[in-house]
Amino acid sequence: MILGLDVGGTQTDTVLIDDGRVVAAAKTPTTEDLLATLRAALERILVGVDTARLKRMAFSTTMATNAIVEDRLDDAGMIVSAGPGMDPGWFSVGPSYHVVDGCLDHQGFEVKGLSRADVMDAASRILGDNITVLGVVSKFSVRNPSHELQAADWVGHSFSHVAMGHRVSGALNFPRRIHTTYLNAALYGIHKRFSDALVQILKEKGLTGPRYLLKPDGGTIDLAKSIQWPAQTAQSGPAASVMGALALDGCKGTTLVLDVGGTTTDMSVVLDGTPLLTPLGIRLGPFQTLIRSLMTHSLGLGGDSEVLGQRDGTLKIGPVRKGRPAGMGGPAPTPTDAMITLGLLKTGDGSAARAAMEKAGKAAGWDAVGTAERVLQRMAQIIAASAGAFVHDINARPVYTIHEVLEDRRIEPTSVLLMGGPAAQIAGYVGKAFGLPCRFPRHHGVANAIGAAVARVTSEITLQADTERGSVIIPEADVENGIDAGFNMEQAIALGRELLCRQAAGIGADEKAPEISITEKQVFTMIRGYARTGRNIRLKMGITPGLIPEWKRSC
């Protein structure tokens, strides 16, 4: 049996899956105390369950996200070395940020050694500020991590935790590397305390199987291992919804997944069962990061959004949410009231909902039913327009080879999959607004918990081989090996695969042959003057977000 849990803004969903089928589902109100919420949700779903049969459990929590958004991060010190380019002072983060002397170039060659005196001085000032966690970042450290390793070696023993830039991602982006490293350092203590408390609760309940947290890329990571990478567990909600869609529907063709909630509608695109990922990483509060994430877009429009009727016969819906729908005791008309008025939803106070619709349509001279009909049409139109812009932006992304320009591969959704509370009520309207087949899966109300439960462990590596420098480097795995002049793409792929699988196993993967996708593969002959001096190989590969083999789609 597998347990899945998703902490949402208002409700925490839990599911139990047995033999590939959902056997129990529950909703518990989310409160400000996350651990108490988790405890209550577990207690509700586990009533009468033989916990010894639970082989696996996965959680999508809001712990890291809330800590970032509510500014409850621990103080973390930063030691940064840059060299020429943008002023590293511009990326200052945290209460104790220090730029030290040292420079690497884009190939990873050392231009200027790291200043030991600067690093020691910075560390003592950070410790003087009573800060016990540290982040060290160098520009181009993903091409050569030696400066980061050196700094950690010199001063790391004085700190309870050191986060290093080259370990957070192999991608080039110095400002994002600084901020991602900082988040991993500043979340370390909070995440560790949370994880310890969660383990304690699980032990109390007799849950001893493997435990996973969901990441924003739709993959999972072992709870204990996540302590090294706490920022990777932030903002997993939208990923839970997409993985739920994948689990319940399969998402053949080009599927636009819409998760309609109370305040927002989250959108994503799944291509033949594989969700689209962002090119660089997710934004967390004010921080642009290198944390791999599914490509999602959030529109400020949901079932509880405020409806404003204008005199000219137009309806404004969202992004404001005044509270619960009028039919449920709230202050303002909402799309949910429209659903109640039309009899699509058998809940709440029908007369209050009708009154709210009448009020919204009064300026234009419509009755309650006419208004309700128009509200749902308008809601679907707004969603369709926003989705159109989302897809347009995906298609407008730059490409860098003639091949890609000529191929001009564009994303055009062939169907819409609706998730979330009102999916069944608005499917008809949405299908019409998009002009596409629109469907919603069974269990769509608890899809997020299902998504978390059955998502596989994912990981990613970036490989760069430079035969002139005589080295191959995979920063995420902390690997740098010597290579000879004949090192080629075939060997690079084999090495990448081996290290990717090893890395994934290290964070909890137990699949024998997970699906791997190569997202970047380039080889360049390096020439000086007119002589060939080496070969430059670049490879990026990752385990594709997907479902664990234990899940069998139950339709």
Added chain:
Amino acid sequence: MLHAARRTGLVFFPAFDWAISPSHPEREERLLYTQDQVLEEGLLDIDGIVEYRVRPAVFKDIQRVHFCVPDEAAVTTESHLISAGGCLVAADAVLKGEVESAFALVRPPGHHAMRVVHGNRGFCNINNEAVVIEYIRDRYGIGKVAVVDTDCHHGDGSQDIYWHDPNTLFISIHQDGRTLYPGSGFPGEAGGPNAQGRTVNIPLPPQTGEEGFLYVIDRLVMPLLEEFEPEMVINSAGQDNHFNDPITNMNFSARGYAALNARLKPDIAVLEGGYAVENALPYVNVGIIMAMAGMDTSCVKEPNYDSDYRSQPPEITRYIEEMVGRLRDLFLEGRLKKAPCGAGRFMERSRDIYYDTDAIHERQHETIRCCQECPGALSIASTSNRGQHVLGVHIPVTACRVCQKTGSAWFEEGRRGAYTHVYLQDRVRGVYERT
């Protein structure tokens, strides 16, 4: 999050799958390290720096500018069309008001491509800047345009295309042609009879450094632009004046390029040459992008700047000051001796053109109608050692009735002549024909 003081568009097309030949400087990884540096700096995350996707140009975009022999398909590859199209994307972004300025960081380059194209000259087939100018004239009704070519090599292709156009001011700053390809670009080359003084060549001696370039910009280029009052300024942003460049002898730097750009404030910058792909381009391009975005570039410099950069010797400073003085006399104080050009007369010239990359010899005979109303009808007879003998007739976009008639008559007459192909480039009617 960082904000750009000026909204800046970036069209990046490194053409990672195209080279002239395997060991040619114009090969796949030319912009690879620039991409590395731009990505690592996080420039694309800056609020106000907008990256655009390229689109291929179409043959019509080429036909507004060139006579391609025998036709467009024969002298272009996809990469040329995409590179030119990338420049059009940059122009659209600026003229639609989405950004204040835009940088087309594209390859292959174009400024050695002349109006008649038999093949590749100086790594260029299609003149990207001219493709932009004629496109924005048609699409957005732009009239006066200035091109400031800061590539180390004389922009002889752009000069050729705008030699007769009084509505285009072409300024080229380059290493003295007596010491470098293509061997032209002297102050005496000042424009055709209808556009005298609209071509300004500023040949700088080898070893010219930051101060020399910026002196020329301040004392000569900026006053010329002020006087001409162009609607658009395009910078042919070659990067081979760099002290690390392997095929030139100048002493410019990334911070120098950034300072130049901050003064010039071009509406559109287009990458041209520059082949120090590892130790100059990454830093120069970061400097240019930041300068266009109005950011502080004081931390931008090459890793070997402190050890290898040399400021220019005093005798170079004196030489440049003296030359700028003479050029100011000619182009700003009105002392340029203008050739007599009576309206309705025809002026002719003949010349030999060599295509270094493709080893083509071309012989041209050009006839221009002297005109006070418009840039004048132009015909070019061109013969190459590949057996082509063509006639191209150009009717400028602002042509007067007489010049339109003259051009049409030349074309009709040419059709009856013994040419392999006859071309009409009627910019007034937008008609591009080839027999």
